[in-house]
Amino acid sequence: MIGLLLSILIFNLIAFKLNKRLLPSQVVQIWTFTIAFQMLFDFIVEFKYQSYWYFSPGFDWVGLIPRTVLIPPVNIIFLNLYPFEKKVLNKILFLVIFVILILVYELIVLLPGPWGYFHYGWWEIWYSAIVDPIILICLLGFYKWIDWLDRKPVIFKD
Numbered sequence: 001m002i003g004l005l006l007s008i009l010i011f012n013l014i015a016f017k018l019n020k021r022l023l024p025s026q027v028v029q030i031w032t033f034t035i036a037f038q039m040l041f042d043f044i045v046e047f048k049y050q051s052y053w054y055f056s057p058g059f060d061w062v063g064l065i066p067r068t069v070l071i072p073p074v075n076i077i078f079l080n081l082y083p084f085e086k087k088v089l090n091k092i093l094f095l096v097i098f099v100i101l102i103l104v105y106e107l108i109v110l111l112p113g114p115w116g117y118f119h120y121g122w123w124e125i126w127y128s129a130i131v132d133p134i135i136l137i138c139l140l141g142f143y144k145w146i147d148w149l150d151r152k153p154v155i156f157k158d
Helices: 002-018 024-048 061-081 088-108 125-151
Strands: 052-054 118-120
Touching: 002 061, 024 052, 024 061, 024 125, 052 061, 061 088, 061 125, 088 125
Parallel strands: none
Antiparallel strands: 052 118
């Protein structure tokens, strides 16, 4: 639990200190999207197939903590650092480096408690290496959509 609480503190501080790109409404939308997307993924992969879990297998109230206040700030950090204006090669390199950092963090939280809180069932780190870029690309797509919506003029009809 110590590792989780320290991570929450550090990632949230970084996310909100670093945020120069996202509007407050976008932060809320990204936060909400992250929780919904994470829960949908976990309902299938974790709860149905017991591939991994937080703290203990099955539903556990304490497992809501990483899903609601740890993962969203990581996505905010990702979006704030993402090189939107750079060439495709820079974007791919950034994505690869960010996924590597996520994988290193995942290996750290596999440590026994009190530092670790994540456990593998049949899941392996290589599955995360495949899935994480897909999830981050979905996040980018969602961000681009909400950014487009925020820039779209509002037309009211009486």
